[in-house]
Amino acid sequence: MKSETMRWILATSALAWVVAAPAHGQDTPPSTSAPGSAGSGSGIADIVVTAQKRSENLQKAPVAITAIGGATLTEKGVTNLTVAQELVPGARFHQEGNTVQVFLRGVGSNLDFANVQPSVAFNFNGIFIPREGTSVGLYDIDRFEVLPGPQGTLYGRSAIGGTVNVSFRKPEFVNGGSFNLEAGNYNLAHVTGVANYALSNTLAVRAVADYIYRSGFMHTDSDSKKDFSGRLSALWKPNDDVSLYVWGYTAQKHGNTPNLVNKGSKPVYDANGNLTGFVYDENAFLTKNPYNDSRPGQLASTAPFGQPTTSTQHYNNWAGGAQLDVKLGDHVTLTDIPGYVYLNAITNVYWLGAIPAYKHDEYHQASNELRLSGDIGSRLNWLTGLYLYHNVQQGQGIVGTANGPASVPAGSLFPFYSSHVLRNRLEGGAVFGQATYKIGDKLRLTAGARYGIDKTKANGISLDDQVTPYFFNHTVHRFDYKVGAQYDITPRIMAYAQFQTGYQPATFNEVANLPGRSNLVKSGKLKSVSGGIKSRWFNNTLQINDEIFYSVYNDLQTQAYDASALYNPIFNAKKVSIPGNQLDILWEPTRNDKINLSVSYIKYRNKNFVEPNGLNFNGLSGPYAADWTINGGISHDFQMRSGYVRASVDGHYESKWYADFVHNLGTRQDAYAKLNAELIYYSDDGRYNFGFWGRNLTNKVVIAATAAAGIPGPATAYLDAPRTYGIRGGFKF
Template identity: 30%
Template sequence: MRAARLGETPPSRYERSAVSTGSLITRTREVLRRVGAKGAPAPRKGPALRGRNRGERDLNYSKWAADLVRTGDCQAGRLQPFREGERTRGTCSVTGHSRDRRADTPAVRRENRERDMRRKFCNACAVAALVAVLLLPDAAIAQTAGGASPGAQGNGGVQDNSGVTDIVVTAERLTTTTQRAPITIQVLSGEEIDKGGVTDLSGMQRVTAGVQIGQSGGNTQVFIRGVGSAAANPMSVPGVAFNVDGIYVGRPEGTSGNFYDLARVEVVKGPQGTLYGRNATGGAINLITNEPRLGTRSLDLSSEAGNYDLWRLTAAINLSIGETAAIRAAGNIVHRDGYLSDGTNDDIQQSARVRLKWEATPDVSLLLNADYSHLGGKGYDRVYLPRRPGSDPYEAQSSAAANAYQNALPGGLLAEDVQPDSFQNTKLYNLSAQLDWSLPFATLTLIPAYRHVDTNYAAHFGARVENHNVFAQQSMEVRLSHSSAALNWVIGGYYFDEDTKRGESFAKAAAFLSQYIISKPKTRSYAGFGQATVTIADGARLIGGLRYTSERKRFTGSNTSLITNSTKFYTGDATFNKVSYKVGAEYDVSSRNLLYATYSTGDKSGGFSSSASPNEYAPERLEALEIGTKNRFLNNKLQINLSGFRWKYKAVQDTRPAIDATGTLGVATFNSGDATLYGGTLELTARPTRADSFSLSVEYTHSRYDSFSFLAPSLPPPAPGFNPASTGCAVTGPYAPGAALPVPAYGSSTNTGPSPAFLGDCRGFQVARVPKWSGLASYRHEFSLANGGSISFDGNLTFASARWLTIDFVPAERDNAYALFDASLTYNSPDQRYAVSVFGRNLTGSVYYSGGIQNALIPGLIAANIGAPRTYGVRAMVRLGH
């Protein structure tokens, strides 16, 4: 072993021990692969590693070998401080944490005493396991060699050729695996995202259970178990937090252009108010992109072609800069024609991302990120429900037949036909950094970020609507985290500042004049949070977390009345202070069986509408009880997770098109009432053989509105007024201003508006966008070829039962159950460098919808989001230098 260079930190005793076993490990790798022992690491390609990097590589091998003789569970220290890009072996973290490489000083020895003891034990077990393998007779090796196949990394975890994969997640700001996290979470690897053809957030509905995703112009509407936001303008906020590399994305428009070169996607269900803060009532979707890898030069290429003139090219290059830095550059180009008859619902995007990682010292690492995306084409539009008799499901609103159909409907007021002039032009710029500093008592993490979104699009919602919105977001998160055998904790602070400029026009809507909306919302938020898990007995732990958020919202704006052509001015200024918390307990029945129970809360901030008085709405809140168990059986060949939940959904924020008492048309957000949801989730994963794997996720959700009411003003001609046919709810009234109401509306028992109004009461309805049953099932079989390559078959089925598309509850908004079947056949070369795949998505040709909005001028006519039709194509992949 060479001596340390001048200025280089000497290796620790543990590293020296690991390197000393390096030659033994090297000599036995081929034997181990012949044996087919589970989890055998693949050989490292490219130039040989030297010095400390080689020691880290061999350290991974020794830790893996230790897993051969252990139960596969590291009870102590199973969580490590949150740092993206970490890896695990078995269920024990191998983080490459900088404290492992410090100089051997007394202070460090005191801090790492428990960890060093575990490491020494692992190292001793590694040597024992390797010696045992060397002593195996040739006959035993020959008997076990049959059917062995090289391991493969997947889901950000460790591929076990004889069992279920362990998936690494950071959803709770600490690195662990899905089986050790007391939450309901689904994780998809970057490979699964690519295979599923997911190029934007709306595609996640096809690959996840319990998630409904719609589109409104440039806005993506995400719902988890019915909790989310149908917002169609910047005056509302999402109810499911979307994060990219740990950075909260405040606007649905900002979620685009991120689905390439991904390590994994985490979908967390249930309120995440403690760690994620505001606007995470329904849960969170976390995108984790691939980090630069030190000591590696690699190139990944992927190309795809299919029907609807689809072509996609994705590339990523990783370059090492010396021994302590690396850069990764990735790009993505997508072109696909639209599914609708006028070319809308296309996919035109170009994206690029550059990431630089620098390990400045053994204790300090810095990760810099810059990315840019552009979305073009015609953008998203909708189709009419109920469908025109005999029409194609993908008939656009702008077709001559569709225009004749809508204009002939009772109450049709459109003076002009819908024109095929939709467009989309969105640009996104993002800058961020992450600094991790290992202190003697904890790891300090700093994440500053700036995001800029400039979106311009035109679509049709009963009239041509053109939007030009600009969002500028700044944020800073500071965290301290620590992990030990007895206590894991994270504390931090968060700052968020957003300025928005909104311009919207309704062009020549009906017999009325054009309408223009201008507003400038501003949001500033501060938060402090903490969460800890403490061991109280062998295998038993308690969980506690708390977050305080103070948020101020201000806005100024104007809106032109459709009827009088007069301009109305709006202002608002409100501060919302909220406390979110989480309490719970977890217990290890055995090393592979976990029981947990949690009670958590989440809040979505209140705000203002620029039309439809009253223009202020209150925050909504979700309180959730969850009880679950996570289990491995049959030597890790079978995994069964089961959870039950009960949610109390208070002051629900809903969105509907409305004309207020001044004749101003808009999409208003209001507090509709309360709802109760309860149900359960079953997740089953099985790997009966090395060549076969099967997974099933089924979710049952019972949902009902305990209270739901709204007021609709009764307007004189020429205004369209309120038509009871526009709702399936019970309607009474009109009620004069100040008159008592039979049920409260907008938080008041009287009509607080300036004009007579009808009252709608929707109690008892199923919560919109919540199917009673939903789920997905997948099967994979791999055929080994004589040349060492393989052919794999993948089949996936996604299904959901009937549900309401939006909150008017008219018959056209009730969508039937659907099932989508995807399949692919992939050839992998013997060295795993090349692959070719043919695929088909929605092979059953199912017609399904994910949301909608009622025409404010034609009651009962719904503009609905329609899902993708049957698609097919071929995909080729090249991976060099791994």
């Protein structure tokens, strides 16, 4: 708390509250009239999004935003970020232990070490959440928004590939609540309880608890859940000009993280059933059941450290924040968003195939964003802001033992540290602004800019010899900007184009500086031009949105991870190009029928990509970057006397991709398709629902994340969930 950045964070929060104080004097209760729904008429309903930090109609936002309401998340069984992947075009959200790595349009970070920062920002209620916090459950959600492409102007650091924003449901001025219950195979039991109370006509509170239990997908019972999360929030609206929303949550995980299984080797047996060796087979696992993480029978000879065991973990996450909105007149609003995140995640034991491992990550993060926004007449709307953050983290990864740092002798070559960051302090701030000016009745111009400073100061133990201390101290000054134009061809057809930039702060390799060798890894930079059209047709029943884009990624921070190596240097690849197109179609031919289709094409290719050792990987695709992803679904509501039954089917397709830029053996995921379905009854008054659901009904085995390593190798892999199914019910009171 002694750092200069922390003082500024506290000072900006205090300033916002002082400015707000004069507005608290009125006691007029908030209006109780319900606002009219923009989509209450015939056709497709309008959706209001806030991804650009102001409320706007999705069809008027000049970017390919994916927005999903909380009711849809519940209906589709989206309880965490990995499941949401199948609803977002061009996205890959995959689990790695306690982390969900986030990729948008091929851009993301595929390592989970303390010196590697995310490339896509993940936010709860405007608060940046560290990487190990992305795996907490999603429940009682108001809105889920995904904004692809570099977002350097409004979001700054760690948004070089885009941002994912999750908004919790705020307290409402009513008394009531709800329960949602779920049961399924793998002994699934899931309950979410909500209680909402209006303590007065100006103050409401909301309490939510979520508990999920599930046996493991793996033979050792790894990849199981025994997770509890609770959230408290309050909303105070003393008058129409002031709103204060305060929230906090805790997430505690007591289930078992997944183990990695061997991939790419097929056992060979002789006529007598004796194991004689292995042959390379890209899609092979050691047993017929890919989720068998043990080494049964003669495969025990490939387990030099004994049979893999159930993974164990200690996961403790607390976070809180607030949003203060104050109208400073008819045309100006002040917004202040302070936040704090504490996270301590220890995976005591998990298995890299046949090798035991240990991982520990800890974060203490404070931040504050202070904004002013408003409009000048009917022509100009604007916002400007100040953002400050202070994050102290540490992280250790150990290969060869599950007993933690005490079991690793200094200088040991096995077991060894794959990451050893004793302290990594990241702090900085930025000023930013964006404005849209209307020229005539149809044309609008947008411009924005951000200037930021990011300071990184770290120390740890060098990975190359496991003994020498290393130090890192570096400051980055960065200017990002955006320019764009929108044109209303008709009241329901808008064309747009824009250019924007983003960056990834500089980082470091975990080695000491030596003559001729610096541990600095330069900042990554991405610039992108995009253009598209948003349209409604046939009496507002058909929506067709299409965006074409071309991005250039310079100084990409990347690492070819090999779990068997002591030290894997991060380096800057000079150039990657990412052209593509995203097509989103929604058709509601009747009030009972809905058809949606999203097609994403991304040709992510290395253009000037040479490793420090001189190896050239030009022309290859990047990690987890499928050329094609297709999401689609169809639903029909069967009307009944007391309600309706909704039958829906959703599909997800991805073309072939590799998990690393080297395209190592064993890291390829072939093209696949998944199928999900729901059959749910809803009462007319909205108080009851009950139904059946199934996910991955085709039971496709899909790798979640993969690395070149293992015994016998050539790779090890985390796996997506197998076929799951169950029943779900809910009621409101």
